[in-house]
Amino acid sequence: EVQLEESGGGLVQPGGSLTLSCAGSGFSFSDHYMDWVRQAPGKGLEWVGRSRNKGNRYTTEYAASVKGRFTISREESKNSVILQMSSLRTDDTAVYYCVRDGYYGGLWLWDYWGQGTPVTVSS
């Protein structure tokens, strides 16, 4: 059974840093792309970024709103994808979800979601 479990959320002051982790199980973690998606309170969904698989050297993509402030990496030994967030702003307040990409018909598409971890940026 595919499972994704995020951790690391919490309260942080504006300008501060926070690191989120998403541990995957039930599948070959290094073979899959992984994405981060966030949802501000009462708002819709926003894509944050992507980590491609080991075969693609874990290269990354980012949304413009987080580029240069957020970094996505992998921790192979823990089957985890990491979201390092710095220079946090109040509008980064959201629930952060990690999402697994499955390979369907030649494309990487989202199929499994974690339960999310909340991040609050406030003084």
Place this chain on the structure above:
Amino acid sequence: DIQMTQSPSSLSASVGDRVTITCRASQGINNYLAWFQQKPGKAPKSLIYAASTLQSGVPSRFSGSGSGTDFTLTISSLQPEDSATYYCQHYKGFPLTFGGGTRVEIK
């Protein structure tokens, strides 16, 4: 960036009704469109990809159609457990973007 526009933003329908949600892309995206369902306080769930292909385990009352810029999600016979917010999302390049969501309520 490709903008995704959903309509309506909310609807209320009775059990057994046929419900249709529309999603429009600001430029052609072939069939690179997915639909997600999110219940209050829960993570989204993947429903459909490639505009019309159901994810494993999704009930057959859900269907998707469209190509290019105009897409629809249809629930053929609304059930109480379908009360949720539905989002469309394109995956034709970065950034991946979502529609604003459609809240479906049961009368």
